[in-house]
Structures are given as C-alpha cells and as structure tokens.
Amino acid sequence: MWKIILKVIAFVFLVIFQLAIVTKLSIGGAIPNFLLIIAISLIFRGQSDNGLLLGGISGLLLDLVSPLRFGAYTLFFMIVLLIINFYILKIFPVPSLGISFLIFVASLLLVDLGLFLFMGHWPFWQIFPQAIINGIWGVLIYWILKKVIPVREEIRIGQSS
C-alpha cells in the first residue's frame, strides 16, 4: 500500500515538474510531453503497471488544469498506453530505438488528434513536426531509462488443460 502511495506522490511531482519546468523547454513551439514519453518508456521496460498508473495520474491532473473539458487527457493517454501495452508490445516485445521513435511519434499524433477532436477543431498541420520533435525527446529519454531501469520480465505459468 505504502509503495503505491509513494509512487503516486512521485508521479504527482513529475506532473508538477512538467507544468512548471518542461513547458519552458519548447523547441519550435513543440512542448515535450515528458509524462506520456516516460509512461510509454516504462511500458517498454516491462513496467506496465507503473506506466499505466503514471498515464492515469498525469491525465487526471492535466485535465484539472486544462482549458478543455475534463477527461480529454486521461482518455487519450490511457487509450494510447493500453494499445501499446496490449498490442504493440506483442509485436515488438523489446523495441529498438528506431521502432520506439515511430511509436512515440504515432502516440503523440494520436493524442493530439484526440485533443483536436475534443476541441471540435480541424487539426493544424503543425502537429506532425511537433510529434517528430517529441519523438526525438522520447528516444532520448527512453535511451536514458534503458540504462537505468532493467527489463522486468514476467513469466506466466499456465495450466495445460
């Protein structure tokens, strides 16, 4: 129980860090979405429970401070993370940096498209370069996390009928 509370506190601090500091690190108007990038990276390292928890907490807190209707961030973060966890990882169990770049770009595009859907506005073409810039940030962070977090492998023993 305490472990989960500590994790939640750490993830809340990560959201505060994103809002207070990371929003100032924009390149060409693209603000790095460290929360989604770290959540995806955790799933890549086999820590799907932590990745989904971070996705959920950050989604809820971003919804709280977002000018959009509550639920947009949580919904699209969770959709992306669940797709990666249950489908993409079946195809690429340990994604290389190249594959991870494509997954980061696709994920951020999907989230941005979802947010535009929520806004009721046709997407701007700028979402493509912004997703690519975020993809580069993603590869960089995933590469660092790869050195720090070992892959957690789950061995499932099933009963043969």
Added chain:
Amino acid sequence: MKKQRPLIIIAILLIIGFLVWPSGVLRPVKNIFYLTVKPLAIAGNFTINRVSLFFKNFTHLGQLARENQELIKENLDLQSQLSLLKEAQHENEVLKKELGFYQANNAESADKTTKNPGNLKLLPANIIGRSVTGYLRTIVIDRGKKDGVQTGQAIVSQGYLIGTVKEVLADTSEVTLITDYNSLVPVILQDSRATGLLRGGLSGLTVEDIPLNITINPGEPVITSGLGGDIPFGIMVGKVGEVISKKSEIFQKVTLNSPIQIYYLEFVFVVQP
C-alpha cells in the same frame, strides 16, 4: 484484480471528474494545485530564462549590435514624435476648452480612466504555469479573485497586450494569450483608422476583417479598439507586417508583429478598471 485496482480508481475518478466538472466543484482543487506548482514555476522561469538568454545573446552578438543601432535610431524618432504629440495635445486641450467640451469630458473621465492608456491601473502578477500543448496558448498567473481580477480583463507586458483573463480562481487566474487560435480581440490600425479583429494561431498573429477600401501601411501601429469586453481602448498590440489576403476576398487580412516574446516573460500586469 489487485494489480488493476489503481486503474479502476483512475477510471472512477475520470467519470466523477467528467460529471462534476461543469458545476465548478473542482475549482478549489485546481486553485490548490496551481499554488503547489507556483514556487517551482517561478524558480524555473527565472533559471531557464537566464540560461537560454545567455546562450541566445552569445550566439546573436552581431544581430544584437544591429538591433541596438536600430533601436537608438527609433528612440530618436520617437522622441521627436513625442515632442510633436505634446504640442498637439496642448493644442487639442486649448481647442476643447474653446468649444466648451473640456469640463464635461474631464468629469466623465474620473470614472473612465481605462479610456486613457496612460492612466491604466496595473496589477503585477507572476506567471506560474503554461499550457502543456503547443496548440492551446494559455498561462496561469498568481493573482485571482482575492486581488480583484475579473474575467475578460486585459493582460499586458511592457505596454503591449498579451492576453485576456479566461477564468478566475481564488488565488490564481487562467489567461488566454492573443496567440491562442481561439483568441479574438477588436483592434484599430492607428494610421489608417481601420477596424479589424486580431486573431491568434500557430502561424502567427493576424488582423482580419479589415474593409477593402482602406489603404494599409506596413509598419503602422495596431491598438485595441475598446469595443466589447473589458479591454480598454488604446493598448498597443504590435505593428502591421504585410497584407496576406487575396484580391478576390471581401476583407483584407494582415500579419501582425508583436515585439513581446511571451516565452521569456516572468511577470505580467493585469489591467484593472
């Protein structure tokens, strides 16, 4: 099942949040969260601005020298214009007196200080948050209802309009920047006296709906018109860039250049009536 418990809690919170959001029940929670972010945001703003400005200045020394020369020239031009304007103002007051206008208007202006850009009441505020996506251009300031901030009030920096207050909480407020694509501000092109609407967007600021019969001069100042909302008349917005509308269009559209780099701002002013 135990492993899924946090996800179930998140799903329940999502549904509750979605349902209670319109009632405004979450506003105090939002206010507390902003106050938690505030110390780190102020420290982050200060540090990151110093570091990025250092590198920017280091790599743009030549450009800075050129800009300095241009600014000295512009300053001299402005000084000469100011002396002419002072003369014109004096002449204007004398003529108003002659026409019997002065007393009546002066009495009115006691409760309409917002009509005079020089007499604006300004409330300083720190920027403590920015929008997470690059598409929604909003900031959060550390002044709220307790400080008398109201929805729709103008936010300025260095005398230029940068946004309007969108939502007021107890200690903080959310500001929609003029660069946000949802932002629309009525403006006047100062030399040609044309009215238009200032619109934001990822491609930059534009002034739309300018009548076709107006001749627009590139570089002419653009100010707020004071029409609609709480934005006072006469706040500087920027200068006209170029005309970008096609000949077949029924209104003219121009780009607008603002000298304010919102990215580097640490504090702003709320314009209060």
